[in-house]
Amino acid sequence: MVMREVSVAWPQSPTSLGAVLRHVHLSGSVSRTALAERLGVNRSTIKALIADLVAAGLVREEPPADTGRRGRPSLVVRPEPTRAYVLAFDVAVDRLVAARVDLGGAIVERYEAVRPRSGPDLELVVDVLARFGRRLHASAPAGSACVGVGASYCGMIRPGDGMVRYGPDLGWVDQAFGAELGRRLGLGLPVAVGNEAHLGAQAEQQRGAGIGHQNLIYLHGDVGVGGGIIVGGSLLAGDGGYGCEVGHMIVNPYDGRRCLCGSQGCFEAEVGERALLDLAGRPATEFGWDAVRSVVDDANRGDPAAQEAVRRVGDWLGIGVVNLINLFNPGMVVFGGTLRDVYPAATDQVRARIAANVLPVARERVRLRISGLGYDTTLVGAAELGFAPLLADPLGTLARAA
């Protein structure tokens, strides 16, 4: 066999193209030089990879803003916003959200609906979301392709088919949510579904308070408390994808409040919405995020009952956080959902518990933060789930979507 050296175009693997696109998508704006460094490739390779993405209309190259430094600056790569988008859905206990999210992560259009707390309602939920979705799809700019659909759901989700195995807050058991939403959207795209707190953890790590953290815990307050735990850079899934159920860690087994799951003294029973509202003396007819926020506001204004409620819930919140730090030795704990309001009011209680009960060695480096993505953490996580196929194989996914 004789081989001759010939000049050939460097073959761009879907993986390399996806890696470049992921950096641009998450950074918003990044120089050629920085991209080459992060991917560990040389200048001619990064140039060829970017050229392919530019040709596909997914990114653009621009001169950077004037840096005041001499010499020719490295071109800056940005996502092209009007070429590819995803539909993102968020099914929370009290609200339904749908959004169109462009490459680069901007939420460009959204619809929200209040969801009544009334038992199994797969059909109603899917009906509302599908209507929103079709409207978002219809109003997308010409030439922009829908490359994926992601949904966040407040329950335990079977990986692969988006089956809601268990949603204790709403009484859902084994409901084919993902498949049904995909059918009703009629876009010929599968709907990737994830647990809200799992997606929230990934969103906070990629775009929020926890950028760069490889060991991160995200706590999502709603009726209860969901958890998403990043261990060594990856979401803790467990054998079936049902790990991270921090809300059902028992912290008060003999004297605790009843939990919606049937147990007694679960973490979420002690720190959830009902506990706070009951302790503040609010009637059972009050519930939801606004009710939680009003207790926190009253506590901040000096109302003694509200302060006592926040203090007691804060102590239980601290106990749960202590357990998670001792178990996971994380670099960061992020509070989202209703805990975005509760944690700042209960910081003293949480910090006191950590100081008293976390092993000194395990708390050396841990930071506590509220979610960096506001109340959109779970929606952003759903959008990122929708972008996964594009970031795995940009050109193939775009070709299939067109």
Next chain:
Amino acid sequence: MVMREVSVAWPQSPTSLGAVLRHVHLSGSVSRTALAERLGVNRSTIKALIADLVAAGLVREEPPADTGRRGRPSLVVRPEPTRAYVLAFDVAVDRLVAARVDLGGAIVERYEAVRPRSGPDLELVVDVLARFGRRLHASAPAGSACVGVGASYCGMIRPGDGMVRYGPDLGWVDQAFGAELGRRLGLGLPVAVGNEAHLGAQAEQQRGAGIGHQNLIYLHGDVGVGGGIIVGGSLLAGDGGYGCEVGHMIVNPYDGRRCLCGSQGCFEAEVGERALLDLAGRPATEFGWDAVRSVVDDANRGDPAAQEAVRRVGDWLGIGVVNLINLFNPGMVVFGGTLRDVYPAATDQVRARIAANVLPVARERVRLRISGLGYDTTLVGAAELGFAPLLADPLGTLARAA
């Protein structure tokens, strides 16, 4: 440039050689065909890899036992026991163990000493272990090389240098155990140190009850309860290597027993040695594994106080296991150390808690087992830590050791 096809020896990377040696070391006996399949290489590659290991004296090839089937059977590869060994040490609360462990994992010689429970005693511990180690080294067969040293310690260990950051059972804080033992052994080899339950989890997954499990929790009872948690095939380390502290998960914050760590109501305070002995009415002068075993024995013989003690500790054990299953969705929970005795007596309590308090979806596949390696789980884990350099680079490590 012109290239000609030439016949060259296939280059054996240290990684491939190590992968083959690892399989042989852990399997004890494995056919050429099975090795080729597991490594995903062809017959001629596996033949060459095995030939290199045979030449180094690390493995041998033999005809298999008569299978009764026709045709030429695949040769069987076994570890050569007298070429490479490690020294393994186990520092538990009440005992010190040292052993010589051959390639293949057989414990061929061992020494044990009782350790008094009396405060900081780095010098005494290292003195005893170094004496044992030198004796084990001196009695190794001629031609066999010491390729590594591993130690298990009942405390929180800094990865990298074997510093004991915190050993609440014995009051150790920041003691340079690994460095000191290495110095006193005088073999010119570093001592790799790991937390006992971390090493126990890995040992049970590699050689014990949990072979093949990618999500496994190992609970090690001694004075307290240590944990080793395998998530997606890897040990949960956390940011600093200090994760898995299951013993200090608070389960009874307001009414609980005082823990050696200073907290109240930690899991290990409620299920540890002192809780069981106190509940059984044993005086404070009784302690240790034999005392725990005698309570279990008395309970099995029908003694009411012992039965009540086991029942109550069993309920707390169940609560902790519930929390871990909800958090980690593991395929298996393994009980080792003193829990090897306690769990079988308390199975009803643990199973009742799981049935009542674990989310149904998370308990679908979980199995509960006692340690498959008996009371040597942590020692075996230490030995495997010692073998790590050889399995990463067989020929290089052997050359350095010779």
